[in-house]
Amino acid sequence: MFTFKMFASAAAALALSAAPAMADCAKTRTDAAAQAAGFQTIGYQTASTAKKPAKAAKGDIIDVAVGAGSFNTLAAALTAAGLVDTLKTAGPFTVFAPTDAAFAKLPAGTVDSLLKPENRAQLVSILTYHVVPGKITSNQLLEKITPATTVQGRQATIDGRNGRVTVNGVAVTAADVAASNGVIHVIDTVLMPPAPKSH
Structure with a gap:
């Protein structure tokens, strides 16, 4: 599994804790949909539409996610897992980012449990399963099936x-x-890494 170093200064800059993140996690799907409307939507678009250049970057992946306003739970989870450092480096990375509403769909108590220090390894595994090395834009994905090896090590x-x-x-x-260091694709459900293969 890919190992990340903690980046205390960046984590502090986020000024996020698990408590406000859990409150924000209760936002409605309507809020998430409104936020997503500000991005280029991929659903049912044509190949020519998909080839439009991405909007100019306004910061690294962490800055963009925090600024968007609908990824508070994700930002808090990244901080708790000590993954902020890597996602603020040059990368590039492709992040499939679950919204607050996506985290809210998990069974009650799941996020609280994952944010506990003793469950950090499991949290890291889940979060790194949402990250693929390199910058993959939508026009590279259309009209085909693409197996991608995540930072977690398993394929998506x-x-x-x-x-x-x-x-x-x-x-x-x-x-x-x-x-500035990659691209974010917004998803409406948290991805769970497949169970390790039994030998």
Whole structure:
């Protein structure tokens, strides 16, 4: 599994704690949809539409996610897992970012449990499963199935056929959110890494 170093100064700059993140986690899906509307939506777009250049980056992946306002739980989880450092480095990275509403869909108590220090390894595994090395834009994904090895080490299957993109069956609701060190694709459900293969 990919190992990350903690970046205390960046984490402090986020000024996020688990408590406000959990409160924000209760935001409605309408809020998430409104936020996603500000991004380039990938659903049912044509190939020519997908080739539009991403908007100019306004910071790294962490800055963009925090500024968007609908990724508070993700930002708090990244801080708790000590992953802020890497996602503020040069990268590049492709992040499939679950919204607060996506985290709210998890069974009650799941996020609280994952944010506990004793469950850090599991949290790191889940979060790094949402990150793929390199910058992958939507026009590279359409009309084909793309297996991608995540930073966590296990593969995710990206299906860009039929004018839309899914990751392990989870819909990408907005694509090509530009960051200085990569790109964010918004998803509406938290991805869970597959169980380790038994020998």
